[in-house]
Amino acid sequence: MTRGTRSGLAGLTLLVILAPPWMRTLLEAGMAGHMLLQIPLLVLAGILLAGFLPAQWRQRIAAYNRHGLSGLLLALLTLAYWMLPRSLDLALESGWAELLKFATLPLLAGLPLALSWRPLGMIGRGVVWSELVAKLAVLGWLYLEAPVRVCTRYLVADQEQVGRALLVIALLLAVALTLRAFLVDHRRPVTTQREPGEDTGHRRPKDPAVQVRHFG
Incomplete structure (x- = not known):
């Protein structure tokens, strides 16, 4: 069983x-539980399901996903919709929305x-x-400071709990990213091509035709 197949099966199991x-x-x-557990786990299931895609499909998709921008935009728009309070309420009220x-x-x-x-690359x-940390912090602050319920199916205490959790997650992510930036060496090893016989533990044999004998 290949690594991709195992990943896909894990996503399907999830x-x-x-x-x-x-x-x-x-x-x-x-x-x-709805916003911070179920939604991220559904996204994780999709990430794992990508292991089922054959190489030919990946190549075809890559042609329309230069530098990962198209796929990233689609993912962000989908997540933005389901993070809206109205979308959460609709999923609870309608089986089709669920x-x-x-x-x-x-x-x-x-x-x-x-x-x-x-394809996004290290900078992307x-x-x-960075944007995720900022959005989580802003969203958490809004949930804490909102004077009314943003979701009609959940209480103010629920959204305050989510607000605090989002701020904690944003802080932990910021610390983790900072430590990774300073402690992990992101430089790629530079490989140089060696000439045949160049200081690799094996000396290039000299051509007898060009050896010069010195007679004393």
């Missing part, structure tokens, strides 16, 4: 675990993100992480 009604009820009972959430988050957020992450990934 979807099977998240899909039963009792699991959905458990995670969606609180705003924190089904749409389980389809779009893995296929339109997780899968494009998996296919776009490497750094920008994405």
Whole structure:
């Protein structure tokens, strides 16, 4: 079994675990479980499902996903929609909206993100992480300071809990990214081509025809 197949099976297993009604009820009972557990896990399932894609499909998708920008934009738009309070309420009120959430988050957020992450390059990934930290901090502050309920299906105490959690996550991510930037060497090793016989432990034999004998 290849690594991609194992990854795809893990994503499929995660979807099977998240899909039963009792699991959905458990995670969606609180705003924190809905927004900070269920939605990220659905995205993770899509990232893992990318392992099922054959190389030919990846090459065809890459032709329309130069530098990972198209896939990243699709993933961000999908995530932005499902992070809206109204979208969370709609998923709780409508079975069709719930089904749409389980389809779009893995296929339109997780899968494009998996296919776009490497083409983004180191600088592009750094920008994405920085924007994520900023958005989490702003969203957490808004949830804490909002004078009314932003989700009609959840209490003010729930959104305050989510706000505090988002601020903590933003802080931890900022610390982790800072430590990684200073402690991890991101330079690629420089490989140079050696001439045949050039100081590699094996000396190039001299051509007898060009050896010069010195007679004393």
